[in-house]
Amino acid sequence: MAARIEDYALIGDMQTAALVSRDGSVDWLCLPRFDSPAVFAGLLGTDEHGFWRIGPADPVPEQPVVPPLPLPTGFDSTGEFRALPPTAAAPAQPATRRRYRGDSLILEQEWDTPRGTVRVIDFMPPRGLPERGAVPQMIRIVEGVSGRVRMRSALRMRFSYGRIVPWVHKVEDPANPENVRTVAVAGPDSVWLDGEAETYGRNLTTYADFTVQAGQRIAFALTWQPSHLGPPDQPDAEEALTATEEFWLDWASQCTYQGPYREAVVRSLITLKGLTYAPTGGIVAAPTTSLPEDIGGVRNWDYRFTWLRDATITLSSLLRTGYRDEARAWREWLLRAVAGDPENLQIMYGIAGERELTEATLDWLPGYEGSGPVRIGNGAAEQLQLDVYGEVVEALHLAHMTGLARNDHAFLLQLRLIGYLEQHWRDPDEGIWEVRGPRRHFVHSKVMAWVAVDRTIRMIEETPHEGPLERWRQLRDDIHEDVCENGFDRERNTFTQSYGSKELDASLLLIPQVGFLPPDDKRVIGTIEAIQRELLTPDGFVLRYPTSGGEEGLDGLPGDEGAFLACSFWLADDLAMIGRVAEARQLFEKLLSIRNDVGLLAEEWDPRLQRQVGNFPQAFSHVPLIDTALRLNACGGLPGM
Numbered sequence: 001m002a003a004r005i006e007d008y009a010l011i012g013d014m015q016t017a018a019l020v021s022r023d024g025s026v027d028w029l030c031l032p033r034f035d036s037p038a039v040f041a042g043l044l045g046t047d048e049h050g051f052w053r054i055g056p057a058d059p060v061p062e063q064p065v066v067p068p069l070p071l072p073t074g075f076d077s078t079g080e081f082r083a084l085p086p087t088a089a090a091p092a093q094p095a096t097r098r099r100y101r102g103d104s105l106i107l108e109q110e111w112d113t114p115r116g117t118v119r120v121i122d123f124m125p126p127r128g129l130p131e132r133g134a135v136p137q138m139i140r141i142v143e144g145v146s147g148r149v150r151m152r153s154a155l156r157m158r159f160s161y162g163r164i165v166p167w168v169h170k171v172e173d174p175a176n177p178e179n180v181r182t183v184a185v186a187g188p189d190s191v192w193l194d195g196e197a198e199t200y201g202r203n204l205t206t207y208a209d210f211t212v213q214a215g216q217r218i219a220f221a222l223t224w225q226p227s228h229l230g231p232p233d234q235p236d237a238e239e240a241l242t243a244t245e246e247f248w249l250d251w252a253s254q255c256t257y258q259g260p261y262r263e264a265v266v267r268s269l270i271t272l273k274g275l276t277y278a279p280t281g282g283i284v285a286a287p288t289t290s291l292p293e294d295i296g297g298v299r300n301w302d303y304r305f306t307w308l309r310d311a312t313i314t315l316s317s318l319l320r321t322g323y324r325d326e327a328r329a330w331r332e333w334l335l336r337a338v339a340g341d342p343e344n345l346q347i348m349y350g351i352a353g354e355r356e357l358t359e360a361t362l363d364w365l366p367g368y369e370g371s372g373p374v375r376i377g378n379g380a381a382e383q384l385q386l387d388v389y390g391e392v393v394e395a396l397h398l399a400h401m402t403g404l405a406r407n408d409h410a411f412l413l414q415l416r417l418i419g420y421l422e423q424h425w426r427d428p429d430e431g432i433w434e435v436r437g438p439r440r441h442f443v444h445s446k447v448m449a450w451v452a453v454d455r456t457i458r459m460i461e462e463t464p465h466e467g468p469l470e471r472w473r474q475l476r477d478d479i480h481e482d483v484c485e486n487g488f489d490r491e492r493n494t495f496t497q498s499y500g501s502k503e504l505d506a507s508l509l510l511i512p513q514v515g516f517l518p519p520d521d522k523r524v525i526g527t528i529e530a531i532q533r534e535l536l537t538p539d540g541f542v543l544r545y546p547t548s549g550g551e552e553g554l555d556g557l558p559g560d561e562g563a564f565l566a567c568s569f570w571l572a573d574d575l576a577m578i579g580r581v582a583e584a585r586q587l588f589e590k591l592l593s594i595r596n597d598v599g600l601l602a603e604e605w606d607p608r609l610q611r612q613v614g615n616f617p618q619a620f621s622h623v624p625l626i627d628t629a630l631r632l633n634a635c636g637g638l639p640g641m
């Protein structure tokens, strides 16, 4: 069974990413891209669906034991293996401690065992670094910290999301017969294992049993290569580690935020960078598919794509923290992806701008803790979500205002998006939450249509750009009036989820943040208070909207879900904006406290189970974390005040 979601840490090379659990098992890795089929899919099934675990071979007691334990069967008195060990996978034992190595995406996990302490360093060298190859590699260096520790590596590659058992064989290097490589081949893929320990196969699994002593380092590397090509170069693990560390430390040092939450902000930025597909500038919403929003339920989606919404807010956070290259790359990605008629704008694309994201289910995978179906592709790509127009225009406006060089294609795109909105803003849509029920007149969608028009007007007013100002000022007023007339419940003094509905929706918290109404407007305060009354979980986090348990709810799905972390950050923002800064800080710090021990957040938090749920790690959670930290900084005061 896979670990709890918060027991995973992310490593990646900005083209794909892996999840490594606290017990040293890599349970998720898609090769060669984020959206490629997984070679390790144990996360969504069992060990049978692929994993690579490296950890101590002996039981690790919870408390360090001072006298050495008797040697288990199979070892001689020096601690070396004297016979082939049993063919079970390495025992799954949680590391005693783990952390990222400074401001990097290099993971270090340590086990204190009765015979010594061992560290496993996991990372993926960014592709394209000087002298690094262009193919994906995962490197695992086992380092003896003290004593002598027996270790086991158990590697079970299953291509095509756990369905295909590859053909595994050994290849001798003709120039050096001592150098034996293990290769797994199936269809278009080959994965090569290089290691400084001898491997053997049992039960369709590749094992290595070895002992590591203080000061010794034993490296393993997994390299993907198209199967029709010859063997890939063997990586130099130590060189790759140095280059990878330099890359991340240099990148993180460019962050301009210096406030009290710097550790959380930098970790979030590194995570967002890790979710960026470097060759194109596209950003995935998360590197996983089908981690459930409701454990055991059907709310399981594939997030390995670039949503215009998620990516534009990511871009804004990067711009506000000094990362202009990423912002520039993303703007280029956007212009390429949406090229064509705005009538055909999609709300999400593949990481290189692909449009076909057809949804399918993988019947052979039981799903995370039995949460099926496991989906690949995403049907929401076909939806109409009017808010996306506002988010894209807002991001282009911010890019321009923060000094990103003028791009006339970007402004042309903006004009065409407004042209589309002029014709369609009155249409019902699926909204920010991508509901699978009937289309509605979502208040948030109309507000964001207003944002698109407002920012374009401002751009024309403030910079040497041209457009039909008078007509668009009228359009802006019309949308505003329509929302205030049809989307506001006077009796309850709150905006509502959609026109004519009595339901609330946490996306309404964005009304003051986007400037639709000022924070001190009574309707804004009424809405914040109504959301606090009706959408808070017992531990003070925010639900997106009410769900209805077993029944099919307004989103067209049965089941409930956790608190949506982005919405919880938005509440903290609103509280700060209306002057309730101490409450805002308290909520923000509570949100920080539910990050996992290496600073990562999934999409949601289950208040009943007190655990993270949904895809992981999620850009849509880390972006608002950064934004709220910046806002609290702007509000002044010391943390905790």
Ligand SMILES: OC[C@H]1O[C@H](O[C@H]2O[C@H](CO)[C@@H](O)[C@H](O)[C@H]2O)[C@H](O)[C@@H](O)[C@@H]1O
Pocket: 285, 299, 301, 302, 303, 307, 309, 310, 378, 379, 380, 432, 433, 434, 435, 436, 555, 620
């Ligand atoms: O809850 C139903 C929908 O859930 C997913 O969408 C959510 O994630 C998106 C990516 O982060 C985000 O942009 C959106 O606002 C969220 O509601 C899923 O991708 C949809 O297919 C699904 O209908």
